[in-house]
Amino acid sequence: MSHSSRVFLALLLSAAAGGASAADLSLNLEIPNLPVAEYHRPYVAIWVENPDQSIAANLAVWYNLRGDHTKWLPDLRQWWRRGGRDLKVPADGLTGATRPVGQHILKFDAAAEPLAKLPPGKYAIVVEAVREVGGREAVRLPFEWPIKATKRETAQGTKELGAVALSLNP
Amino acid sequence: MKLSIAIAAAMLAFAPAAFAARAWVLPSQTIVARAGGWVTFDAASSDDLFSFNQGAYPLDGLAVTTPDGQPVTPQNVSKGRTRSSFDLEIRAPGTYRVAVAGDLVMARWEEEGKPKRWRGLPADMAANIPAKAEKLEVEQNQRRVETFVTVGAPTALKPTGVGLELVTDTHPNDLYAGETAKFQFLLDGKPAGDLEVEIVAGGTRYRDSPDAYLVKTDSKGAFAVTWPAAGFYWLDAAVTDENATVPNVKKRRALYNATLEVLPQ
Numbered sequence: 074m075s076h077s078s079r080v081f082l083a084l085l086l087s088a089a090a091g092g093a094s095a096a097d098l099s100l101n102l103e104i105p106n107l108p109v110a111e112y113h114r115p116y117v118a119i120w121v122e123n124p125d126q127s128i129a130a131n132l133a134v135w136y137n138l139r140g141d142h143t144k145w146l147p148d149l150r151q152w153w154r155r156g157g158r159d160l161k162v163p164a165d166g167l168t169g170a171t172r173p174v175g176q177h178i179l180k181f182d183a184a185a186e187p188l189a190k191l192p193p194g195k196y197a198i199v200v201e202a203v204r205e206v207g208g209r210e211a212v213r214l215p216f217e218w219p220i221k222a223t224k225r226e227t228a229q230g231t232k233e234l235g236a237v238a239l240s241l242n243p
Numbered sequence: 244m245k246l247s248i249a250i251a252a253a254m255l256a257f258a259p260a261a262f263a264a265r266a267w268v269l270p271s272q273t274i275v276a277r278a279g280g281w282v283t284f285d286a287a288s289s290d291d292l293f294s295f296n297q298g299a300y301p302l303d304g305l306a307v308t309t310p311d312g313q314p315v316t317p318q319n320v321s322k323g324r325t326r327s328s329f330d331l332e333i334r335a336p337g338t339y340r341v342a343v344a345g346d347l348v349m350a351r352w353e354e355e356g357k358p359k360r361w362r363g364l365p366a367d368m369a370a371n372i373p374a375k376a377e378k379l380e381v382e383q384n385q386r387r388v389e390t391f392v393t394v395g396a397p398t399a400l401k402p403t404g405v406g407l408e409l410v411t412d413t414h415p416n417d418l419y420a421g422e423t424a425k426f427q428f429l430l431d432g433k434p435a436g437d438l439e440v441e442i443v444a445g446g447t448r449y450r451d452s453p454d455a456y457l458v459k460t461d462s463k464g465a466f467a468v469t470w471p472a473a474g475f476y477w478l479d480a481a482v483t484d485e486n487a488t489v490p491n492v493k494k495r496r497a498l499y500n501a502t503l504e505v506l507p508q
Contacts, residue, residue, distance in 0.1 A: 143276055143277060144275075144276045144277065144280060145276070146276050147274045147275075147276050150506060150507070150508075151508070153274070154417065154419070154506075158276075158395050158396045159395075159396050
């Protein structure tokens with residue numbers, strides 16, 4: 074499947090899943106194609122960060138589910154220290170398999186867990202990626218909660234992540 | 244000439260810390276995701292940190308405690324020429340304290356004009372030092388060389404109350420480059436104020452300067468260190484006083500060394 078068709082499919086799926094009326098937070102992130110001899114899909118953690126860098130809400134954790142590979146979760150260094158180490162994995166609706174190179178869209182309903190419980194305030198979405206025999210990178214996208222107006226934040230990864238875009242839809 | 248050699252030998256015997264290479268215990272990893280694996284440790288004395296190129300550190304006083312403070316016996320304990328090593332099976336979440344600790348008495352005396360020496364446990368002192376020992380000099384030697392390993396989330400460490408030890412207000416497995424860690428030194432469970440602490444980053448072979456960071460504890464035994472970079476660090480402190488905790492001994496030397504891992508941001 075080509076990049077563009079995968080994106081299209083993802084968009085189609087997300088459009089089908091989410092209602093048009095509900096406020097949501099959507100994240101579009103790119104796992105870049107890397108010209109390396111030994112490639113493994115990255116482990117990725119995505120969370121809502123408080124101003125003191127603690128975790129306000131975990132949004133997604135992708136790791137190798139084939140076999141027991143949870144021993145490498147501390148390599149998601151920031152996520153691990155900020156609260157990943159307190160989490161029991163696998164966790165329903167949170168942990169999942171690693172994803173391939175390409176664009177990935179994640180949509181979170183503002184009225185559903187885990188965002189529904191988020192008190193008003195300033196936050197950031199953190200996306201951290203680490204790859205076996207590769208590098209580690211984290212990007213941050215600041216936002217204010219609750220969503221009052223349509224807003225878009227973008228960040229550009231340099232190594233392990235490509236473009237990351239956050240869309241806030243009231 | 245002969246006399247000066249004898250004096251030098253005596254001095255060496257009585258001031259091991261001043262001349263000895265740096266003692267350390269180095270873990271294969273300090274952060275472990277979950278229980279059910281192994282961590283391996285090397286223990287050695289060397290001037291280069293952390294290269295096992297001088298002497299193995301003896302593991303007679305190997306003392307490992309589980310997160311709930313229970314002693315646990317490591318496996319595959321071996322002593323080689325340049326390093327000792329052992330494996331620890333990680334069975335519980337929390338922080339393991341991995342130490343080599345010793346509390347010995349060193350004695351030197353003369354018997355009918357001949358110099359005699361003995362080194363052993365305080366309890367065995369009476370049986371090994373004759374009552375007629377002349378020019379008797381005894382010294383208590385307390386030593387703790389340790390490191391820490393955390394499985395999952397860190398748990399608090401309880402001070403032992405024995406000798407010189409580090410109280411980690413900032414958890415020893417929660418150290419990051421650019422951040423400031425706060426620690427405290429205790430001597431016999433009480434704040435060790437005005438104590439000189441030396442902190443040296445590993446990889447000494449790969450730089451021209453020793454780059455030792457020296458800091459003094461305040462009146463409460465507290466001190467802070469801001470980690471310049473990620474890596475393993477060696478922490479060193481020593482006290483020489485007249486407050487031996489062994490009956491009939493005055494002089495005491497208490498030494499402390501820790502190996503700490505600082506992670507990148």
